[in-house]
Amino acid sequence: MTEFLYMGGYGGYVWSAYGLCLLVLLANVIAARLRNHNARREVKKYTGREQ
Amino acid sequence: MWTWAHKFGSPGYFYALAGKVNPWLTALYIALFATGLYLGLVVAPTDYQQGDSYRIIFVHVPSAWMSMFVYVVMAVFAAIGLIWRLKLTAVLAKASAPLGASFTFLALATGSIWGKPMWGTWWVWDARLTSELILLFLYLGFMALQAAMPDRQTAWRAGAILLLVGVVNIPIIHFSVDWWYTLHQPATITKLGAPSIHPSMLVPLLIMAVAFKVFYLSLLLSRARAEILHRERRTRWVQELARSGQL
Numbered sequence: 001m002t003e004f005l006y007m008g009g010y011g012g013y014v015w016s017a018y019g020l021c022l023l024v025l026l027a028n029v030i031a032a033r034l035r036n037h038n039a040r041r042e043v044k045k046y047t048g049r050e051q
Numbered sequence: 052m053w054t055w056a057h058k059f060g061s062p063g064y065f066y067a068l069a070g071k072v073n074p075w076l077t078a079l080y081i082a083l084f085a086t087g088l089y090l091g092l093v094v095a096p097t098d099y100q101q102g103d104s105y106r107i108i109f110v111h112v113p114s115a116w117m118s119m120f121v122y123v124v125m126a127v128f129a130a131i132g133l134i135w136r137l138k139l140t141a142v143l144a145k146a147s148a149p150l151g152a153s154f155t156f157l158a159l160a161t162g163s164i165w166g167k168p169m170w171g172t173w174w175v176w177d178a179r180l181t182s183e184l185i186l187l188f189l190y191l192g193f194m195a196l197q198a199a200m201p202d203r204q205t206a207w208r209a210g211a212i213l214l215l216v217g218v219v220n221i222p223i224i225h226f227s228v229d230w231w232y233t234l235h236q237p238a239t240i241t242k243l244g245a246p247s248i249h250p251s252m253l254v255p256l257l258i259m260a261v262a263f264k265v266f267y268l269s270l271l272l273s274r275a276r277a278e279i280l281h282r283e284r285r286t287r288w289v290q291e292l293a294r295s296g297q298l
Contacts, residue, residue, distance in 0.1 A: 004092075004093070007102075007103035007104070007106070008097060008102040008103040008104075009102065009103075010102055010103045010104035010106075010168060011103075013104055013107065013164050013165065013167065013168050014103060014104065014106050014107060016164055017107045017110055017111070017160075017161040017164045017165065018092075018107075018110060020157065020160055020161065020164075021110045021157055021161065024153050024156065024157055025153075025266065027153075028149070028150060028153055028270055029270065031149070032270050032273040032274050032277065033273070035273075035274060035277035035278075036273060036276060036277040036280070038277070039276075039277040039278075039280035039281045039284070040280065040293075040298050042280070042281060042284055043280055043284045043289055043290070043292075043293050043298060044293055044298070046284055046285055046290060046293075047290055047293040047294055
């Protein structure tokens with residue numbers, strides 16, 4: 001396990017690259033969910049108001 | 052064809068269809084990422100020249116491919132939008148932009164992290180790196196344009212023209228490694244003939260590339276759905292969805 005994390009001495013580089021990817025992709029997922037959540041809330045503001 | 056295009060291009064139909072497809076796409080990209088990461092980080096052997104640092108390739112190359120792919124997709128939406136005025140094209144291009152910018156940022160950042168141990172530097176003004184940085188600015192420019200102009204239609208027209216003009220940068224990025232033989236290594240996978248990479252490394256790379264592509268598609272649909280709801284919030288079909296509790 002330690003050897004796997006060590007990556008032949010390149011652990012710092014490899015894991016920071018993968019970590020950064022995880023972070024950016026996850027941020028995109030959260031942002032998309034938030035946008036849908038907010039859009040739904042916005043729609044409901046109009047519901048029942050104008051017919 | 053035209054009835055199909057109009058049916059598919061109608062926001063209500065697209066919204067419903069994207070909602071149905073997206074959970075499957077999410078499951079698919081999670082499975083692909085899991086497989087690709089396992090094969091790339093655990094199964095694939097250490098490279099005899101670069102040691103384990105080469106494993107950055109499994110995220111670097113797919114993000115770089117996606118950075119160009121998403122841009123071309125947006126340019127196609129721009130062309131369709133300008134010629135046929137399909138409403139959906141603006142929505143899809145706008146939803147693609149932050150995703151494309153994210154992939155471009157990742158390509159640059161992971162490349163930089165890879166460059167430090169291999170080239171001895173985080174950054175050089177090499178042709179490939181510079182043209183990829185210009186791509187990032189094109190994405191950010193498009194996004195800024197959409198945010199800055201008060202009229203949505205004018206913003207989209209201006210943005211679409213920017214996208215089409217910026218397409219010249221794509222072949223420049225692709226061929227930069229052959230035209231200016233500077234620091235970035237030439238293509239390994241997409242060159243003519245057999246790719247010069249062993250299957251044990253090529254397979255995880257291709258799986259990761261498909262994972263990134265499905266991820267993009269899933270997030271594109273999700274963002275497009277939010278944008279459609281926002282734009283159509285006062286229309287009858289959206290309000291009916293809300294009233295029937297299907298939102």
